[in-house]
Amino acid sequence: MRGKFVAGNWKMNTDHASGLALAKSLVDGIRADAAISAGLASGKLRTAVCPPFPYLAAVAGAIQGSKVELGAQNCYMEKPGAFTGEVAASMLKDIGCGLVVLGHSERRHKMGETDAQIKAKLVAAQAAGLEVILCLGETLAERQAEKTFSVLAEQIAGALGGLPVETLAKLVIAYEPVWAIGTGVNASPAQAQEAHAFIRKDLAKHFGQAAADKMIIQYGGSLTADNAREILSQPDVDGGLVGGASLDAKKFLPILQAAVA
Numbered sequence: 001m002r003g004k005f006v007a008g009n010w011k012m013n014t015d016h017a018s019g020l021a022l023a024k025s026l027v028d029g030i031r032a033d034a035a036i037s038a039g040l041a042s043g044k045l046r047t048a049v050c051p052p053f054p055y056l057a058a059v060a061g062a063i064q065g066s067k068v069e070l071g072a073q074n075c076y077m078e079k080p081g082a083f084t085g086e087v088a089a090s091m092l093k094d095i096g097c098g099l100v101v102l103g104h105s106e107r108r109h110k111m112g113e114t115d116a117q118i119k120a121k122l123v124a125a126q127a128a129g130l131e132v133i134l135c136l137g138e139t140l141a142e143r144q145a146e147k148t149f150s151v152l153a154e155q156i157a158g159a160l161g162g163l164p165v166e167t168l169a170k171l172v173i174a175y176e177p178v179w180a181i182g183t184g185v186n187a188s189p190a191q192a193q194e195a196h197a198f199i200r201k202d203l204a205k206h207f208g209q210a211a212a213d214k215m216i217i218q219y220g221g222s223l224t225a226d227n228a229r230e231i232l233s234q235p236d237v238d239g240g241l242v243g244g245a246s247l248d249a250k251k252f253l254p255i256l257q258a259a260v261a
């Protein structure tokens with residue numbers, strides 16, 4: 001039985017003080033909520049925050065002793081060395097990250113990241129001991145052209161093709177349709193379920209059914225307290241990657257509540 005995993009992607013938001021305050025209010029809110037606390041204690045629920053690089057260490061301190069996990073939003077594929085401006089996976093591990101988000105659509109589309117780069121980063125991150133949240137998703141034009149499944153299959157093959165099945169043990173997939181990210185237009189529960197079921201089937205093609213059945217596949221794209229319950233109750237939706245609603249504990253906590261409901 002797969003549990004649920006809800007992660008907050010803070011993107012390029014907060015400052016030092018507000019990031020710390022957000023982390024603290026999340027930890028306090030979780031402590032005060034019996035259902036969320038029980039879910040986290042039993043392993044049926046995982047949660048994480050992914051702050052910007054400069055605040056990772058401070059947030060690591062703020063969540064210490066809680067069940068909230070720490071993730072970064074990107075890393076570089078090389079070991080430490082002459083790569084000005086980049087951050088190595090081992091550095092993230094060193095300051096307390098257990099997770100890193102890779103292949104987010106903003107990196108694919110705004111920074112031009114390719115599947116080959118994402119794959120190299122994924123391999124480097126796992127080699128450094130990080131678990132990877134790998135984001136996949138089609139644009140609106142691709143969906144309208146009925147290319148959703150072929151795009152997802154290409155992104156899966158591009159990031160994971162040829163890698164050993166053990167890769168899946170330290171991997172979470174996030175299905176994030178680009179047209180739903182930050183737009184207020186979420187995928188319908190049926191659209192999310194259809195895409196998630198396809199992703200699981202495609203993972204089974206690469207890695208076998210048993211490994212695919214264990215995979216946590218998060219939904220991301222305008223996930224909120226209002227739509228979380230219905231989306232997260234779909235059989236192949238195993239949690240969420242939350243952007244906007246992760247920046248306010250009052251909006252994020254109800255999503256955690258929906259995940260354990």
Ligand code: PGA
Binds near residue numbers: 180183220221242243
């Ligand atoms: P959103 O972002 O929840 O603000 O739509 C989700 C994401 O990009 O991870």
